[in-house]
Amino acid sequence: MNDQLEQRLKEAENMPRVYFDHAATTAPHPEVLDVVTRMLNHVFGNPSSFYKEGHKASYMLEDARSKIASLLDVRSDEIFFTSCGTESDNWALKGMALSSASKGRHIITSKIEHHAVLHTAEALEKQGYDVTYLDVDRFGLINPDDVEKAIRQDTILVSIMTANNEIGTVEPIREIGSVCRKHGLPFHSDGVQALGAIPIRPRELNCDMMSFSGHKLYAPKGVGILYKRKGLRLANFMDGGAQEHGRRGGTENVAYAAGFAKALELAYEALESEAKRQMRLRDRLIDGIIQRVPHTKLNGHPTKRLPNNVNVSFEFIEGESILLLLDALGFSCSSGSACTSSSLDPSHVLLAIGMPPEVAHGSLRVTLGRSSTDEEVDRFLEVIPLVVERLRVMSPLWEDYQQGRLASLIPEEGGKDVTILGGYGLS
Numbered sequence: 445m446n447d448q449l450e451q452r453l454k455e456a457e458n459m460p461r462v463y464f465d466h467a468a469t470t471a472p473h474p475e476v477l478d479v480v481t482r483m484l485n486h487v488f489g490n491p492s493s494f495y496k497e498g499h500k501a502s503y504m505l506e507d508a509r510s511k512i513a514s515l516l517d518v519r520s521d522e523i524f525f526t527s528c529g530t531e532s533d534n535w536a537l538k539g540m541a542l543s544s545a546s547k548g549r550h551i552i553t554s555k556i557e558h559h560a561v562l563h564t565a566e567a568l569e570k571q572g573y574d575v576t577y578l579d580v581d582r583f584g585l586i587n588p589d590d591v592e593k594a595i596r597q598d599t600i601l602v603s604i605m606t607a608n609n610e611i612g613t614v615e616p617i618r619e620i621g622s623v624c625r626k627h628g629l630p631f632h633s634d635g636v637q638a639l640g641a642i643p644i645r646p647r648e649l650n651c652d653m654m655s656f657s658g659h660k661l662y663a664p665k666g667v668g669i670l671y672k673r674k675g676l677r678l679a680n681f682m683d684g685g686a687q688e689h690g691r692r693g694g695t696e697n698v699a700y701a702a703g704f705a706k707a708l709e710l711a712y713e714a715l716e717s718e719a720k721r722q723m724r725l726r727d728r729l730i731d732g733i734i735q736r737v738p739h740t741k742l743n744g745h746p747t748k749r750l751p752n753n754v755n756v757s758f759e760f761i762e763g764e765s766i767l768l769l770l771d772a773l774g775f776s777c778s779s780g781s782a783c784t785s786s787s788l789d790p791s792h793v794l795l796a797i798g799m800p801p802e803v804a805h806g807s808l809r810v811t812l813g814r815s816s817t818d819e820e821v822d823r824f825l826e827v828i829p830l831v832v833e834r835l836r837v838m839s840p841l842w843e844d845y846q847q848g849r850l851a852s853l854i855p856e857e858g859g860k861d862v863t864i865l866g867g868y869g870l871s
């Protein structure tokens with residue numbers, strides 16, 4: 445085995461790299477790059493200016509807005525450009541907290557949200573707001589009944605993500621949205637990982653606000669969107685000029701807005717075929733990993749799962765060392781969220797699904813994209829048993845297990861939950 449790994453490490457130097465971290469970010473699509481560079485070259489005006497260059501920029505900005513609105517099946521004046529998904533999340537939560545403070549100060553969210561929501565909620569707690577962080581089940585699912593039970597007289601907002609960025613679980617947001625409707629409560633969903641991967645139409649999903657980010661769907665970094673239902677009162681987050689209907693100050697990034705529109709158009713054109721293709725690759729990876737590597741478990745839901753997400757825990761080893769070895773072998777993967785990969789704490793998402801911290805430490809996230817191929821999956825499946833074996837041989841925990849001093853928490857043949865694959869289940 446060791447010789448084989450050495451051989452693979454040598455070969456990797458001359459092989460193309462495999463990018464398996466599309467949940468962290470995606471490379472801009474060539475057609476998106478083309479739109480963005482054309483805009484930068486030819487449409488430099490300020491959309492607020494009253495002369496030809498300004499009118500042209502304003503026309504291009506509104507064209508991008510209306511294309512996005514039509515793809516999402518919402519009104520143009522419900523689409524607001526922001527700088528990123530994080531800003532959209534901040535705006536939704538802080539804006540609603542500010543505009544509804546006189547009604548109440550209670551917010552409901554979940555334990556598995558991205559830090560863009562969790563840390564915003566924590567910042568609001570410091571300002572006297574009360575936040576309920578809902579539990580999830582072992583697959584990472586939030587129960588709409590739990591949302592209903594948590595609602596109080598002073599609740600002003602529910603924020604539950606559409607799909608989780610680490611384990612890929614797709615939440616029952618339509619049902620959660622309908623609970624919120626029943627109680628007359630605004631519902632925000634962080635749709636950053638879901639947009640471009642599964643069909644998203646905010647109105648059908650009973651969402652009043654949704655956050656999106658360009659760089660997760662082959663547009664550049666530095667552009668996001670907040671969808672806000674018309675009529676919903678939301679305080680500004682960025683004060684300044686009259687841009688974005690006076691809701692978000694700051695000269696608009698016309699080129700990136702146009703790039704976002706192009707990226708969404710391309711994503712929606714290929715949505716079904718790409719989802720099917722990536723699900724097949726995803727399921728090949730999940731099956732292959734579990735079959736080849738003992739004491740390995742799939743994290744997240746087996747069917748209600750993003751088409752591109754694989755998240756597994758290998759018992760008795762560390763995620764960081766898996767990443768380093770995979771990197772040397774030519775694979776770019778992640779141990780969870782890109783924003784927390786420099787932290788040594790186990791993932792809050794894995795802890796929330798009930799994973800013991802020592803197992804959570806040995807987790808790996810592989811996220812596929814439009815460039816992913818069967819050959820890359822084959823290559824990965826060939827090396828992953830070698831990687832895990834090499835690291836287990838060096839691991840004191842593995843030694844303890846072999847000597848009978850430590851029990852295994854994952855059965856040798858892996859979690860049985862993995863047998864029912866093939867879905868992405870946005871209900």
Ligand code: PLP
Nearest residue numbers: 528529530558560609636637657
């Ligand atoms: N929400 C989710 C679910 C994410 O996965 C991310 C990024 O990883 C964000 C929000 C933040 O988006 P951005 O990087 O555009 O700020």
